Amino acid sequence: MxxxxxxxxxxxxxxxxxxxxxxxxxxxxxxxxxxxxxxxxxxxxxxxxxxxxxxxxxxxxxxxxxxxxxxxxxxxxxxxHVSEIDFDGQHVHASSGTSLTVLARKCESLGVTGCEWAVSVPGTVGGAVVNNAGAHGGDMAAVVRSIEMFDPARGEYSMSAQELAYDYRTSSLKQRADRRFLVLNVTLDLKPDDPANIAERMQKNIAYRKQTQPPGASLGSIFKNPVGDFAGRLIESAGLKGYTIGGAQVSP
Missing domain, CATH: 3.30.43.10 (Uridine Diphospho-n-acetylenolpyruvylglucosamine Reductase, domain 2)
Structure with missing residues (x-):
């Protein structure tokens, strides 16, 4: 090797x-x-x-x-770090190493809506596809049309949004026992909108994240909300907000 x-x-x-x-x-x-x-x-x-x-x-x-x-x-x-974004007039195509923030900003400049939620989310397209990343009421499941995959058994092939079987913060890829696969790129179904409207929504998302997320090095939002409840409420009720072990801390 x-x-x-x-x-x-x-x-x-x-x-x-x-x-x-x-x-x-x-x-x-x-x-x-x-x-x-x-x-x-x-x-x-x-x-x-x-x-x-x-x-x-x-x-x-x-x-x-x-x-x-x-x-x-x-x-x-x-x-x-494979980061490319193309627009064919109908769909946005993004490489798996593309930053979600970069993707959201590019969609703004193209005048297409659906990815405003991603502007404040760390990470890249590949992980977002597998985990059905989302925030502010939006997620990948709402915009993915198809993806291009690569694995040692099949080489390159496509998967539709239906085959991804999206659910809250999961997908069929995340459930695969065999982790020998690559997400190469994604095709997104987005709708036309005024860039000014898109920018306004993104700014609200950024402001909300600054109010609710700690600055600096962070794992990000790693806990899934259970059905009928919120992870943040459970963490607070358990007295774990601000809890510290060594150099690690639950956000206060």
Whole structure:
């Protein structure tokens, strides 16, 4: 595997690279091997090298909602920086490494609505597709038309929104026992709207997040709301708001 990765990434292949540089919480010990993929070809080649050699592999986007161990990771970490957005006049196509904030801003400039919720959400498109990320009453399930996938058994193939079987913060991909797959890109169904209206809604979402989320390094909103209740209320009633262990704290 090292020979393959060296031939593709050269000096960009990092050994014993600390993951704290790549996670939103700014924690995480050394990964045995780490590469930053900047093109779809690099992304597929890196994970394929790990799959072919039965080496454990993890893919990071923005590193949001990721708790990396201080012990690090014994295997290959691929940081997905493949970020491209195209608009064909009807649908928006975004690569899996695209920042959700960048996607939301691009949709604003294109005058298409449906992704305003994403402007204040950390992370990237790939993780959002798998986890059905959402906020402010919107989510991926409401806008995804289809995705392009890659895995060692089938190569490249498409999945429809119906096949993703979206539900609250989950999808058929998240439920897969076999984690050997890549989300390459997503096609979104969005509607035309005045960019000024889109910008106004996004600004409200940003303001709300600043009021309710702590600044600085954070895991983000990691708890799912149970049916008929809210995670925040349960955390507060349990007396855990502001609870600290070592350098970690539940937001006050």
């Amino acid at each position: 090292l020979t393959t990765l060296n031939s593709i990434f050269g000096e960009r292949l990092k050994l014993d690279e600390r993951l704290l540089k790549y996670t939103a919480a700014r924690i995480g010990g050394p990964a045995d091997y780490l590469v930053v993929a900047k093109t779809e070809a690099e992304l597929k080649a890196a994970v394929s090298a790990a799959w072919d050699n039965e080496i454990p592999v993890r893919i990071l986007g923005g590193g949001a909602n990721v708790l990396a161990s201080d012990a690090g990771f014994r295997g290959l970490v691929v940081v997905n």
